[in-house]
Amino acid sequence: MLRTGCLLFALFSSSAFAAVPSVKVLIAKSLNNVVVEGMDLRKTIHTHRRSQQYNGRKTISFNCRPGPRKLSMRQTPLLVASLSSPTGLISWGKKKYQGELQLLSDSQSKSCDLVNSIPLEAYITTLLAKEMHGSWPVEALKAQAVAARTYAFERLRKPISSRLYDLESSEKDQVSGTFFDATENTLRASKETEGEILVGPTGKISPAFFHSKCGGKTLRPDQVWGGVEEGYRSVNCTFCQKTGMKDWNGKIRNTKLVGMIDRVLKKYYSDNISDSNIKIMPDSMANSELRLYAGDRLHIVKKSYLRNLAGREVLPSNNFIMSMKNDQVHVEGQGYGHGVGLCQLGALELAKRGYDYRQILSFYFPRHKIKTAYHQ
Ligand SMILES: [Zn+2]
Structure with missing residues (x-):
């Protein structure tokens, strides 16, 4: 049974940040060339000595080999170029992104990786359409928004200095979308949970995991990966049984x-x-x-x-x-997926039954609380 009378969640904002942080998402790897399009594009080329800026283009092409090698003597991945538009939108192929696109060279300077630097709230808005579906009930999307925001925010708090991005757009981290993936429901879900993240029983930000379908019970992180994360419990979930992958x-x-x-x-x-x-x-x-x-x-x-x-x-x-x-x-x-944390198909069923996102999150993360980490 869902323990609706035992909501442990509290909303507080004493340590809120002033502005929405940006997150750097790796969207493509090992590219031989990159062509971006947009209005009045701004290109900044980064060398090991200085940066040069060029404005006013509609299309910018990069040959990723062997060009970037000339830009630096360093043998580590490095930022080659930053690309943006005053409109806030920039296209790579058929995909349109908000924020800035950044070109990284790999350690041998043989190809490029492409990173999207995007405000965290815009990232969440498009991600919801990929990790769930843009037409799902808003309360399920809101639960996913808080979990995905927590996952990203935890990465931002623990940057890895050797890496020039925070997350990968893949099942390794979480799959992000593009500008046109956002729907009315995903926009609402992001807006109505803006800045909200999950914290453990002692207030520590813990990575909030999620998966497609638990199949009957969720698992703790230590049961799957070996590391202990604060506050997790395995919960029995019958809500996903009638949807998704059969046994x-x-x-x-x-x-x-x-x-x-x-x-x-x-x-x-x-x-x-x-x-x-x-x-x-x-x-x-x-x-x-x-x-x-x-x-x-x-x-x-x-x-x-x-x-x-x-x-x-x-x-x-x-x-x-x-x-x-x-x-x-x-x-x-x-079930399908690693089984830790939020069961997405279970959340869908709970939302259909009228539960709000706080109740959904308190079911899958019974010892966690919601905290507002930043404001617009
Ligand atoms: Zn489930």
Whole structure:
């Protein structure tokens, strides 16, 4: 049951920032050339000594090899050029972006990476259409907005000096959209939660994770990645059961599983499998680890590590059971995605039933609170 009477959320703004921060999102990698278009484009070329600015173009082309090599003697990725327009919009191919596009050279200066520097609220507005859908109920989108904003904000607070961007637009971080992906609902969801992020029970900003469909229960970060994040709980979620990917199953050859287990042991446990004669111990959905004997030696491995190696086609989620029948391993699973934090299809169902975004977030993040991190 959803605990509607136990909302732990509080809205406070004592430590709010004055302005909306910008986030740098990697949108494309390893480009040989880049052509951007816009009105009255402003181009700033960055060299290791100075910056030169050019104004008034409609189209700007870059040959990414070997040009950027001449710009610097440094052997690390570096900012080659910044591109913007007084209109606030700039096009790369058929995609239109808000904010600024930045060209980075790779460490060997053989190609370019493209980064979009964009105000965080505009980023959230377009992201919602990709991570959920622009037509979904506003309260589901608002829950996603707070989670995605928290994820991005946490990265902004912990920049990595060797990296010239904060996030990737991919499933590795979160998938962002472009200007035309925004809808009336995504704009509302971003506006009505402006600056709001999740904090843990002690006020610490913790990364707010989300996934497509938990399939029955969410997982804690430590069950999937090993690191402990403040305030997470595994919650039973029945709200996603009727939508999205159905319960799934598959078969893996014994010999293939032996190879997978060996790679997991080497990569994550500094160990290896010593006997290819394996026996899987009785498993259940409640177990986030698989127990198996290789010969007479017991190995315990995280199911999520197996999924990392096997891929999403073989293991769509971390909620699965493995069992052995003859020379094959049978897998039965539920859901899609890593299973930590907000269940997107569960949030959709809750919003359809009339729950607001605070209730949705308090269900999936029962010990977290909402805090306003900045104002427009
Ligand atoms: Zn769910």
